[in-house]
Amino acid sequence: MLQTSALRRPGLEPGKSDPVGTAERPEKLTLVKALGSYVWDDQGRRYIDCTSQAWSNNLGANDPRVIEAAIAQIRQITHARPNFNSVPLLALSAKLREIAPGALHQVGYCLHGSLATEMAMKLAFKNRPEAKNLIVLQDGYHGRSLATLAASWPHPDNPFLPIQPRFARAPRPDTYRPRKGLTPEQDAALCLDLIDDMIGKGLDGPVAAVMMEPIQGNGGHNEFPRSFYTGLRDLCDRHGILLIWDEIQSGFGRLGTMWASDYYGVVPDILTFGKGVGGGFPLAGILADERLTWFDEGEDALTFGHFPVSLAAALATVNAIQSDKLCDRAREHGDYATLRLREMQARRRLIGDVRCPGLMVAIELVTDRTTKEPARREAQEVYRRGLAKGVLFGESRYAGLGNLIKIKPPLDIAREDLAKALDVLDEVLGDIEGGRP
Structure with missing residues (x-):
């Protein structure tokens, strides 16, 4: 069996940068197999x-239906330039139109989420040619390409700033740390008023779109009061501005519905998707309102954007999510996990907040529940100790975050495996709080 040491280059001191990049860092696990959860x-x-x-294997890893669909497609045609259609392209597009929220019936494809976000931004400006601005929310995250890194919450010591576009960052409500003296609902109303003012008199030129994640993933797993979702939709309509929802993490059953749009009852003008759609194969894209003007020839063409193998795998994945009723499974598992975590919160002082819905679950760890000081070191210990006990928890280390533990397994995880993961979490939190090695 392949050994990790065989992949490491000699002569690197701990903490020193490797000129070939991060792929061979010794602290990284080398994965050789995946199946289900x-x-x-x-x-x-x-x-x-x-x-x-x-957060990509909404359907468990290496599902036989996905693998067989990919193999069958490999035997037919592996590459088609975007000038042509292919059978999986037409079939997946029909399926996505069938399950799309509202009238989001125009479909575009690429191979990763950052480019899907860029596609959405391009379409917004094409349909608002007079516009000069695009608004994103504070703590939002939309990718790591040049454009999307600039659209995300500020990258620390950003070396790419001179060649990046500029975005206007609007305040967002915080249900765990609302602004001083405000309830979460009042905080949401204040943020809507501030965004309204920003659009009306805070920017130099018109706005093409407001872009947001319905639940902010990398920026802190932040959900908003429902009034914020509907209020922002109304605000965009009033100003003639497009609303873009980044559902790259929340789509395809993660919240217990096919889309976050279904869960919150708000239909955006453009929706980006990715991660869970491909069953482990790279695919992303957008769904756009059928009333929007689509791209002209050459405005959004990628050599491998219509990769037939990924399209075939995605069709099998979406069909499996539907046939296996994984939206229901996500909702049921999420309810169970949330109940367990809230019970755990009553006993474990490190747990400051429990966040859901569905199987988009996270806890925020704090050193003090009154001050809500982030417990970053303790969260790293949870990850390390969980790993030693056979559980991979999610974490957020980017840009100084580090006190979140995320529990987002495949939607078809067995209940006993989910229970074991939560048992391990409870155990390691108890060990850390008790000062046990």
Whole structure:
């Protein structure tokens, strides 16, 4: 079996940067196998995967239906330039139109979420040619390409700033830390008023769109009061501005509905998707309102954007999510996990907040529940100790975050595996709080 040491380059001191990049860092696991909710490393150790590999395996890893669909497509045609249609392209597009919210019946494809976000931004400006601005929310995250990194919450010591576009960042409500003296609902109303003022008199030129994640993933797993979702939709309509929802993390059953749009009862003008659609194969894209003007030839063409193997795998994935009723499974598992975590919160002082819905679950760890000081070191210990006990928890280390633990396994995880993962979490939190090694 392949050994991790065989992949490491000699002569690197701990903490020193590797000129070939991050791929060979010794602290990284080397994964060699995945099936369902499990992954195995090169030492033969098995882990319950509560990360779904970057929240992408909504359907468990290496599902036979997806693998067979990909293999069958490989035998037919593996590449078609975007000038042509292919059978999986037409079939998946029909399926996505069938399950799309509202009238989001125009479909565009690419191979990762950052480009899907860029596609959405391009379409917004094409349909609002007089506009000069695009608004994003504070703490939002939309990718790591040049454009989307600029659209995300500020990258620390950003070396790419001179060649990045500019975005207007609007305040967002915080249900755990609302502004001083305000309830979460009042905070949401204040933010809507501030965004209204920003559009009306705070920017130099018209606005093409407001872009947001319905639940902010990398920026803190932040959900908003429902009044904020409907209020922002109304505000965009009043100003003639497009609303873009980044559903790259929340789509395809993660919240217990096919889309966050279904869960919150708000239909955006453009919706981005990715991650969970491909069953482990790279695919992303957008759904756009049928009333919007689509791209002209050459405005959004990618050589491998219509990768037939990924399209075939995605069709099998979406069909499996429907046939296996994984939206229902996500809702049921999420209710169970949330109940367990709230019970845990009553006993574990490190748990400051429990966040859901569906199987988009996270806890925020704090050193003090009154001051809500982030417990970053303790969260890293939860990850490390969970790993030693056979559970991969999600975490947020980017840009100084680090006190969130995320529990986002495949939607079809067995209940006993989800229960075991939560048992491990409870155990390691108790050990950390008790000062046990």
